[in-house]
Amino acid sequence: MSKRHISLKDLANELKVSISTVSRALKNHPDISPELTLKIQKLAADWNYTPNPLAMGLLRQQTKMIGVIVPDIVTHFYASIISGIEEVAKQHGYYIVIASSNESLQKEIESVENLLKSRVEGFIVCLSQETNKYDHFEKLNSNEIPLVFFDRICESLDVPSVVVDGVEATKKITRHFYENGCKRIAYISGPEHLNISKNRKVGYLEGLKECGLKFDPQFLVTCNLSTKDATRATRQLLTNKILPDAIFGLNDTIAFAAMKEIKNQGLKIPDDIALVGFTDEFHSTVVEPSLTSVTHPTFKMGQEAANLFFKCIRNGKGFSEKIELKADLIIRESTLK
Structure with a gap:
């Protein structure tokens, strides 16, 4: 079938049964034989059928709800972004429904499904660290459901x-490290x-190149964003014959x-080792020494994501504006030699 929305009628016509039979089979109604139920459910899966929340008629009914999916709801980083989204949503008379993927692809997929059942009009999403398949978002996009990504995005x-x-x-x-006398600069990255x-x-x-420093592969390590794996990655750097004199992490949790x-x-x-984080979490100012970090304009990121969402609603299919915000380096004790 084409990528247009598949209806109950399409399934019924294909199998030469009534729409009500298809509907009941998809709900595992006992009045429908197991053989026919299996046949109908297999066709629905093969044709990528999704129930009423995806129907275009329903989407035209304004529920005034936006589904927001984030990797976690604990850190200040995401809390601030959510606040920005909520402010703009309220200005438009909308509410947000928040779901956390807990950095799990499966939970992210389930969040999409559950929010659709809650009849949200669209989604604002930051991907989980596990997300390397995007079928659940491709389905939303093909059905013209408003979809906006922030921070971790689906580039495809x-x-x-x-x-x-x-x-x-x-x-x-990197320049800040170099200007403070560091020449063996290591980077703890995240999932590639x-x-x-x-x-x-x-x-x-x-x-490194701009500072005239040669890249040394032993100073680039990756981790899965958990504290445990970040510790393992740091230990890997510290067991090298040549120690780094500076380390920065993909985010503050790693740092x-x-x-x-x-x-x-x-x-x-x-x-011995200068240290920098990224995202400037609240704890950056209270750890000892205080952590130099890149601060995101998180509240503004949330506002811009929400603004894009409402532009999606107004402009419809094909709208794909990209916004890139600037970030500042906040210098604290962890790099001041």
């Missing part, structure tokens, strides 16, 4: 998005399929884990 889908200029921000970090990992790696490599491991190894920050 031509839909609106808001990101921070990770390349320039990471070049700022994430756009934020790729962009910050580009900035790291370009920053906090690195800080703890550096201290556990009996090394001093910043005297």
Whole structure:
């Protein structure tokens, strides 16, 4: 079948049964034989049928609800973005329904399905760290459901998005290290399929080149964004024959884990190793030493994502504006030698 929305009528016509029979079979109604139920459900799956929440007629009914999916709802980073989204949503008379993927692809898929059942009009999403398949979002897009990504985005889908200029921000970090006498600069990156990992790696490599420093592969390691794996990655850097004199992490969670491991190894920050994070979480100012970090304009990111959502509604199919925000490096004790 084509990518247009598949209806109950399409399934009924194909199998030469009534629409009510199809509807009941999809609900596992006991009046429908197991054989026919299986046949109908198989066709529905093969044809990518989705129930009423995806129907275009329903989407034209304004429910005034936006589904917002984030990797977690604990960190200040996402809380601030959600606040920005909510402010703009309220200005338009909309409410937001928040779901956390907990960095799980499966939970992200389930969140999409559950929010559709709640009859949200569309989605504003930051991908989980596991998300490297995008069928659930491609389905939304093909059915013309408003979809906006922020921070971690699906680059293969031509839909609106808001990101921070990770390349320039990471070049700022590298230059700051260099200007403070660091020449063995290490980077703890995240999953390689994430756009934020790729962009910050580009900035790291370009920053080294601009500073006249040679890239050493032993100073580039990856982790899965968990504290445990960030600790493992830091330990890997600290067991090299040549120690780095500077480390920066893809985000502050990684940097906090690195800080703890550096201290556990009996090394001093910043005297032995300077340290920088990314996202400027609240704890950056209260750890010892305070953490130099790149601050995101998080509230603005949320506002811009919501603005793009309402532009999607107004402009319809094909709208795909991309917004790139600038980030600042906030210098604190962890890099002041």
